Amino acid sequence: MTQYHFVAASETFLTVEEPLDEVLRExxxxxxxxxxxxxxxxxxxxxxxxxxxxxxxxxxVPQPAAAVVSTDAKFIEFMKLRLEFVAKGSFEAPSTSIPDALASAA
Structure with a gap:
């Protein structure tokens, strides 16, 4: 199993209101x-x-949601501090309730 970490917020917040693309491009x-x-x-x-x-x-998390997912816990902690108004969590996958964590990322 792989440990994934994430920050999640409304899709509008992450993709329109915050300059997230700049952070990810860098x-x-x-x-x-x-x-x-x-x-x-x-x-x-x-x-x-x-x-x-x-x-x-x-x-x-307001719907529709979006998330930044990573296997790097430190990067997600940075994203939480950078974005502030996001929910932070983690999960292991695959599991019985999360068969393929990145299926929606493909």
Missing amino acids: RVRNYGEQGKEIDFWLVKRPAFLQAPELKAIADQ
Whole structure:
């Protein structure tokens, strides 16, 4: 199983109101310079928020939602501090309630 970390908010907040694309482009550039594989994704309408174990977090997020998901907990902590008004959580996948965590990212 893989541990995923995420911040989630309304899709409008993450894709329109915040300059999130600037942050993600900079990270992609930095990863390219380091030869590091991308370990984060912007997921619109993330299905994993429907998992029963994430209900408390999902209830805090206006719909339609979006999320930045990563295997890097420090990056998600940075995103939480940078964006402030987001819900933060984590999950393991695949699991019985989250069969393929990144299916909606593809």
